[in-house]
Amino acid sequence: MNPPKNHRTQRPEIPRKTIYRLSIYLRCLQRLAANGIHTVSSEAMALAAGVKSPQLRKDLAYFGQFGTRGLGYDVDQLSSMITQWLGTSSLQPVILVGVGNLGTALLSYRGFQKEGFSVVGAFDIRPVSRQARQSEPVVMTMGQIEGFVRERGVRLAILCVPPEAAQEVANRLVAVGIVGIMNFAPTVLHVPEEVVVNNVNLAIELENLSFFIQQ
Amino acid sequence: MNPPKNHRTQRPEIPRKTIYRLSIYLRCLQRLAANGIHTVSSEAMALAAGVKSPQLRKDLAYFGQFGTRGLGYDVDQLSSMITQWLGTSSLQPVILVGVGNLGTALLSYRGFQKEGFSVVGAFDIRPVSRQARQSEPVVMTMGQIEGFVRERGVRLAILCVPPEAAQEVANRLVAVGIVGIMNFAPTVLHVPEEVVVNNVNLAIELENLSFFIQQ
DNA sequence: AAATGTGAAGTTGTTCACAGCT
DNA sequence: AGCTGTGAACAACTTCACATTT
Numbered sequence: 001m002n003p004p005k006n007h008r009t010q011r012p013e014i015p016r017k018t019i020y021r022l023s024i025y026l027r028c029l030q031r032l033a034a035n036g037i038h039t040v041s042s043e044a045m046a047l048a049a050g051v052k053s054p055q056l057r058k059d060l061a062y063f064g065q066f067g068t069r070g071l072g073y074d075v076d077q078l079s080s081m082i083t084q085w086l087g088t089s090s091l092q093p094v095i096l097v098g099v100g101n102l103g104t105a106l107l108s109y110r111g112f113q114k115e116g117f118s119v120v121g122a123f124d125i126r127p128v129s130r131q132a133r134q135s136e137p138v139v140m141t142m143g144q145i146e147g148f149v150r151e152r153g154v155r156l157a158i159l160c161v162p163p164e165a166a167q168e169v170a171n172r173l174v175a176v177g178i179v180g181i182m183n184f185a186p187t188v189l190h191v192p193e194e195v196v197v198n199n200v201n202l203a204i205e206l207e208n209l210s211f212f213i214q215q
Numbered sequence: 216m217n218p219p220k221n222h223r224t225q226r227p228e229i230p231r232k233t234i235y236r237l238s239i240y241l242r243c244l245q246r247l248a249a250n251g252i253h254t255v256s257s258e259a260m261a262l263a264a265g266v267k268s269p270q271l272r273k274d275l276a277y278f279g280q281f282g283t284r285g286l287g288y289d290v291d292q293l294s295s296m297i298t299q300w301l302g303t304s305s306l307q308p309v310i311l312v313g314v315g316n317l318g319t320a321l322l323s324y325r326g327f328q329k330e331g332f333s334v335v336g337a338f339d340i341r342p343v344s345r346q347a348r349q350s351e352p353v354v355m356t357m358g359q360i361e362g363f364v365r366e367r368g369v370r371l372a373i374l375c376v377p378p379e380a381a382q383e384v385a386n387r388l389v390a391v392g393i394v395g396i397m398n399f400a401p402t403v404l405h406v407p408e409e410v411v412v413n414n415v416n417l418a419i420e421l422e423n424l425s426f427f428i429q430q
Numbered sequence: 431a432a433a434t435g436t437g438a439a440g441t442t443g444t445t446c447a448c449a450g451c452t
Numbered sequence: 453a454g455c456t457g458t459g460a461a462c463a464a465c466t467t468c469a470c471a472t473t474t
Contacts, residue, residue, distance in 0.1 A: 019427070023419040023422045024419070027401055049403060050405075085426065086422045086425055094421065104320065105316060109317055109320075110316065111418050112418060114418070117421050155428055156421065179428045180428040181424075187242075188263065190265075200420055202321070202327070202415070203330040204238040205397050205415055206307075206309065206397060207234075207303055207331075208231070208238065209413055210303055210331075210371070211237075213394045213395040213411055214302045
């Protein structure tokens, strides 16, 4: 969904799609582990992940050799390797900017915490109106972003502001040290090349479905 | 983010990425129109959309010839052509299944309506507990899905149920005529090849960012 | 003069097929 | 015997360069 921003990264060869698949493999491995399975072949895992087995092996090959020929992969070991590669071994702080409909929902969404992310701060131009709904964390004013981000060393942000405000807010975030933005605003953000943007646009996903189901 | 499901489509040559970009072009055109601009060059539009100009021209070329050499494209005309290609000229009915945190948020999200989709029904195993929040449409029980979808001829569904339930619910939806699923559950859905699935996984997007901002 | 439309070249990502371990 | 790791073949997508049209 997003323009690849592979330049500059310390491992510039690895495709973004591979990284997406890593996350999928991780989910499969977690389910295997939960079922008490300790070893898995690329064939079986690829099936569960919805890819072909050479794809999976190629993806892992970007990082080294982890399997045992004739046997397969160790579920727990591979699991923790992937977590390490993704950089989610330790809990990552994230801020959320724009606490409207979607922002509010994301604040109460459990999915992030489960995968190693913690929304440590939320910001809005009119924080008081939102605060009513017992939200955690407390919603702060936009003016507090700079201090908060610098103090806590936050590097990731979820952007849920209206499209007109998105670019300006993104500029402020980048200026203060944010290097990864998950952008829910239906706007193309222009950022320095060391900053990574992942666009999530729900209307576009529906439009895409609409095209492919036609007739 | 998703496996391409290009087989079977009536226009099998057009890449999924092109369709995503069509949506982006459409947003740009709408903004241009709002600013009273009637003609645009591929160069200018590509800049706004964050792509290179030959890319844009190639994308449009899949559908025919729409520009005037030496001039550019007619904003309004191209806008309505794209809407037509995407199949969103008329309001599309969508159902939402699973009214938890995320599902509730999506129900109150204005973004869909604005782009030609209407959430005409919502379903949950425990509809009463959700109904409290004055939601529109009213949340129905899972048992009512079949009748509702058949009666209204709904073809698109937004799936926000827990991962354990996702596959089973998807099967029911497919059985009753749903051919496009926007899947928020962190599970790989297995569906017949005539059904299109778009996975939206917020945790995976964050993990992806996490990888690229490392160090 | 300006900007589209497109064949051809280039790049990136996927799949195959099999050599090489265990 | 089974399954990984990988060079080589393949397919898909992107970019270029320019002929063509207004």
